[in-house]
Amino acid sequence: MISVKVKAIMDIADLFGCNEQVVSLPEGSKLSDLLDALGRKYGQAFAEILSKIYKNEKEKHNRDLHLFLNGRNIVFLEGLETKLNDGDELFFLSPVGGG
Amino acid sequence: MLKGGYMGKILRVNLTTQTYAEENTTEELASNFIGGAGLGIKYLFDEVPAGADALGQDNKLIFAPGPLTGTSAPCASRMAVVAKSPLTSAVGMCTTGGYFPAELKFAGYDALIIEGKAERPVYLWINEGKVSFRRAEKLWGTNTFDCQQLIKDELGDQNIRISCIGPAGELQSRIACIINERRAAGRKGLGAVMGAKNLKAIAVRGHKTVPVACENDYREARSRMLKTMKESPVLYSAFANTGTPMVVEATWGLGIFATRNWSATGEWNPVEKLGIKANNSRKIGKEHCYNCPVACSQLKLAREGIYTGSLSVPEFETIYAFGGQTGVDNLDSIIAADRLCDELGLDSISTGVAIGFAMELYEKEVLTKNDTDGIELNFGNHEAMFKLVSKIGYRKGFGALLADGVKCAAEKIGGNAEKYAMHVKGLELPGYDVRGAKAHGLNYATSYTGADHNRGYVFQEIFGIPEPEAVDRFAYEGKGRLTKWNQDIRTATCDCPTMCAFLLDMAFPANAAQNSADMLSSLTGLNFTPQEIEKIGERVNNLARAFNVREGFTRKDDNLPERILTEPLKEGGSKGHYISRTELEKMLDEYYYERGWSAEGVPTRRKLLDLGLKNAAEELEKMGVL
Numbered sequence: 001m002i003s004v005k006v007k008a009i010m011d012i013a014d015l016f017g018c019n020e021q022v023v024s025l026p027e028g029s030k031l032s033d034l035l036d037a038l039g040r041k042y043g044q045a046f047a048e049i050l051s052k053i054y055k056n057e058k059e060k061h062n063r064d065l066h067l068f069l070n071g072r073n074i075v076f077l078e079g080l081e082t083k084l085n086d087g088d089e090l091f092f093l094s095p096v097g098g099g
Numbered sequence: 100m101l102k103g104g105y106m107g108k109i110l111r112v113n114l115t116t117q118t119y120a121e122e123n124t125t126e127e128l129a130s131n132f133i134g135g136a137g138l139g140i141k142y143l144f145d146e147v148p149a150g151a152d153a154l155g156q157d158n159k160l161i162f163a164p165g166p167l168t169g170t171s172a173p174c175a176s177r178m179a180v181v182a183k184s185p186l187t188s189a190v191g192m193c194t195t196g197g198y199f200p201a202e203l204k205f206a207g208y209d210a211l212i213i214e215g216k217a218e219r220p221v222y223l224w225i226n227e228g229k230v231s232f233r234r235a236e237k238l239w240g241t242n243t244f245d246c247q248q249l250i251k252d253e254l255g256d257q258n259i260r261i262s263c264i265g266p267a268g269e270l271q272s273r274i275a276c277i278i279n280e281r282r283a284a285g286r287k288g289l290g291a292v293m294g295a296k297n298l299k300a301i302a303v304r305g306h307k308t309v310p311v312a313c314e315n316d317y318r319e320a321r322s323r324m325l326k327t328m329k330e331s332p333v334l335y336s337a338f339a340n341t342g343t344p345m346v347v348e349a350t351w352g353l354g355i356f357a358t359r360n361w362s363a364t365g366e367w368n369p370v371e372k373l374g375i376k377a378n379n380s381r382k383i384g385k386e387h388c389y390n391c392p393v394a395c396s397q398l399k400l401a402r403e404g405i406y407t408g409s410l411s412v413p414e415f416e417t418i419y420a421f422g423g424q425t426g427v428d429n430l431d432s433i434i435a436a437d438r439l440c441d442e443l444g445l446d447s448i449s450t451g452v453a454i455g456f457a458m459e460l461y462e463k464e465v466l467t468k469n470d471t472d473g474i475e476l477n478f479g480n481h482e483a484m485f486k487l488v489s490k491i492g493y494r495k496g497f498g499a500l501l502a503d504g505v506k507c508a509a510e511k512i513g514g515n516a517e518k519y520a521m522h523v524k525g526l527e528l529p530g531y532d533v534r535g536a537k538a539h540g541l542n543y544a545t546s547y548t549g550a551d552h553n554r555g556y557v558f559q560e561i562f563g564i565p566e567p568e569a570v571d572r573f574a575y576e577g578k579g580r581l582t583k584w585n586q587d588i589r590t591a592t593c594d595c596p597t598m599c600a601f602l603l604d605m606a607f608p609a610n611a612a613q614n615s616a617d618m619l620s621s622l623t624g625l626n627f628t629p630q631e632i633e634k635i636g637e638r639v640n641n642l643a644r645a646f647n648v649r650e651g652f653t654r655k656d657d658n659l660p661e662r663i664l665t666e667p668l669k670e671g672g673s674k675g676h677y678i679s680r681t682e683l684e685k686m687l688d689e690y691y692y693e694r695g696w697s698a699e700g701v702p703t704r705r706k707l708l709d710l711g712l713k714n715a716a717e718e719l720e721k722m723g724v725l
């Protein structure tokens with residue numbers, strides 16, 4: 001098994017009930033497997049987020065939600081097909097602005 | 100003859116002679132520089148001689164709203180405040196919102212240029228075409244809130260709008276700001292320029308309306324603008340209810356919430372104590388700028404300890420400066436420190452960064468209690484942080500050492516203190532640890548005002564917005580082009596017309612130039628295309644660069660603090676990353692190339708002529724750098 005740290009803020013942190021959690025997955029899992037595992041844990045509300053993520057995957061000009069694996073936007077990795085390693089960190093960046 | 104957007108007049112005030120004159124706003128000026136920052140920098144370049152003392156007679160202080168300011172355009176509430184900066188000696192340009200900028204238009208002016216120096220403290224009273232110089236001895240020493248109220252009472256009109264300085268500006272602290280209402284032209288020490296001129300405040304009242312050239316087109320452009328704002332995934336939802344503190348959480352997730360004088364970024368989770376929920380638990384209301392349907396300013400009341408009762412609107416940057424930078428996790432102390440900065444007229448970013456700098460030196464035993472007036476200046480000590488704010492504002496004791504910013508303090512302390520001074524060109528770093536956002540780092544290095552997030556905010560890296568294209572924040576390739584784009588688009592669509600820059604990333608990341616072209620063309624009757632809008636951004640950035648070159652700035656000043664260039668982040672979402680010297684140099688090469696500048700970072704004659712900046716080309720030629 002591998003452990004992946006999942007970080008989230010704002011609406012998604014509210015859904016998760018925390019900003020950080022660790023999820024265990026079988027060796028060889030991909031990012032999509034991690035999302036499936038979270039889908040099983042958080043049900044319908046997370047399914048809606050998932051559909052956004054899958055929609056964004058196809059859209060070049062996504063402004064909704066961004067996923068960062070070990071700090072890197074997954075559009076610069078293999079997207080949802082990216083293979084996960086023990087100790088990886090996934091961050092859900094909800095739409096944010098200002099600053 | 101200008102048909103819309105402009106009031107047609109620029110007010111020039113001489114404090115030495117206590118005289119004033121009106122000049123025409125020309126079509127040439129409007130078409131080439133729009134207004135706001137463009138107009139201000141044009142006058143600065145033309146009228147403030149090379150090498151002028153920023154706190155002397157020759158410096159000018161220019162207040163410039165834009166054509167959209169004071170109209171029914173949403174979030175066009177702003178003005179640029181421009182002078183040579185006493186903190187950086189480069190162009191000092193800040194924008195501020197609120198109500199004063201629109202009132203200046205209602206009084207009939209596209210800009211106010213202040214020259215000279217009054218013999219005794221005065222304030223200006225601009226009442227619809229009439230200007231009077233009023234004695235301000237009694238106001239000298241008042242905080243900015245009391246000052247505004249006292250002037251309204253004295254003039255017998257509670258609807259007057261006022262820009263003023265607090266004690267920090269009077270004492271010419273190089274990190275002093277100018278306050279209007281609860282808003283600040285915050286950075287680069289413009290408050291000191293005002294203080295050096297013995298000008299305590301400017302009071303304005305007017306009843307004119309801003310003319311519109313093509314009513315129907317303007318109405319349509321405005322509807323499109325409002326519609327695009329509604330389509331934003333964040334503007335009217337999270338942002339309107341949370342404001343900028345949401346960025347605390349985003350930067351934590353990305354591992355770039357700068358912490359403990361940038362020595363511990365990524366090693367601390369600020370979300371619980373300084374994040375959205377903590378902020379919202381202190382929220383008692385909202386404020387907005389002139390004609391803003393968003394109202395992002397969240398009024399917060401400190402509710403605990405010695406800070407109880409302090410009321411303020413700490414933005415993300417202030418939470419970074421008094422929180423992350425100083426390692427303080429007591430939000431009430433941050434609210435109180437923010438309030439104190441507004442009262443004293445201090446830039447909260449520079450003040451917090453200066454305190455964090457001193458804390459690191461204290462922990463490293465470069466400074467001891469003997470230096471700090473007995474204050475135990477450890478990271479995380481919120482009482483020490485709070486105490487230091489007023490010492491800085493009043494230039495008292497140890498505070499006097501920090502009152503001119505970290506660059507100056509490091510020079511006075513000597514040794515290797517400069518190594519811990521987080522600034523570029525003298526301007527303290529804002530709160531994004533650029534080791535995990537490299538274009539943001541390049542923007543800090545090259546912005547014409549020093550380390551300024553507002554002159555070329557890299558929303559592509561910080562918020563993941565893929566416009567004009569998706570960007571890998573850890574890569575350095577392509578960042579020269581991106582930085583030029585960000586700087587030019589922001590200047591042209593926000594700082595000149597004006598438009599609140601929050602709209603740029605949240606509503607118009609993909610079509611800001613088109614939106615500005617539509618709004619400005621219909622409002623003014625002049626023909627602005629999106630391409631021309633972008634070119635105006637480029638023109639203004641080149642003119643500002645030419646000003647800095649004339650002041651002696653070179654490639655070596657486009658730098659970053661040593662820590663950024665040598666210390667990889669140890670933890671968090673950007674672990675292992677930093678900007679190496681080689682990467683910075685490569686980014687600079689690319690940036691200069693994209694800008695059409697020489698390898699030394701000097702705009703070429705060809706570029707300046709192409710942008711219609713013949714005067715700037717001649718000036719640089721005289722210096723022998725062209």
Ligand code: SF4
Binds near residue numbers: 392393
């Ligand atoms: S969004 Fe905020 S800063 Fe911008 S104009 Fe509105 S209230 Fe002012």
